[in-house]
Amino acid sequence: MTTPLQVTTARLRIPVTERDHVRGPVDAPVTVVEYGDFQCRFCGAAYPNLAEVLRQRADVVRLAYRHFPITNVHPYAEHAAETAEAAGARGRFWEMHDWLYEHQDQLDPVHLSLGVEQVGLPPDEVGAEVGRQAHADRVRQDFVGGIRSGVNGTPTLFVNDIRHDGGYDLAELLAVVDAAAGA
């Protein structure tokens, strides 16, 4: 008897709450949750497409971002994630998030510090906070929640709690969001 191949449809196990970083209307019928790694080039490729989906479907979709740094492959990913959290503690999460994805080749400590300054935050203060790992627990909680939900790499998107196992080009993302909105 041959063992059947097993593919399960992964579902988001950690619901979106006020602790999440969310962009878009709070009552949007479609919620996209992204598990991302700021040093992952596939996440970088998906970033402008997700921004465009939010622009074209402004009343329909909101995006929640959670951290999933694969630090053994991406040595700058953890610091980048914790820096985004430090910015979030100062009300600038999305500004930092955008800077990180728009400067993926500049995530080394020197350039990262310049980036913090560019989004209008005190680089020394933020750097010290990240240095004493003040936001490490938060990043780890995102990561662990992700693996429990079946995140198997980055980016992983959940569209209304169902894992999106397709691609990340604009047309496909729009189609997935529209399908979820019509469901």
Add this chain to the structure above:
Amino acid sequence: MSDPNGLITAGQVAPGFTLPAAPDGREVGPGQFRGRPVVLAFYPADWTPVCSDQMALYQAALPELERYGAELLGISVDSVDSHRAFARSRGIRFPLLADFEPKGEVSRRYGAYAPRGQSDRALVVLDPDGRVAWSHLSPPEVNPGVDGILDTLDRLGTDRRVDAR
């Protein structure tokens, strides 16, 4: 137990074995970790994209597996030399076992060997007594993630608490 056409299933006694492992070629096998859960991650090959992502993910998730006292062993038909270079490139610090000579022998005994000459992408979780608690066969191109492993380790932890009463 060694059905050539099917992956070993829950409840069966896991075949004992040791294989040379990266980085230093020492012999490693599940019997050395009796008393703790052991996760066997069979995968087709070093260096191919999905495998790289799966093993890199498992390294990142390793602290969560260690919270259960679990030991993680990766297994493919690649040589120790290939495993060593692959582990270095992906920052992998758990043992990668070389099912290299005789090729695929251990994978076959677990029903995790594909006719194309590679291990299947299969997960087998052994309980602390060396019995199969859970097994899962993925399509070669699909990274099965970690959730099924963690769910099984959760269940084993619960079962053990029940046993201890």
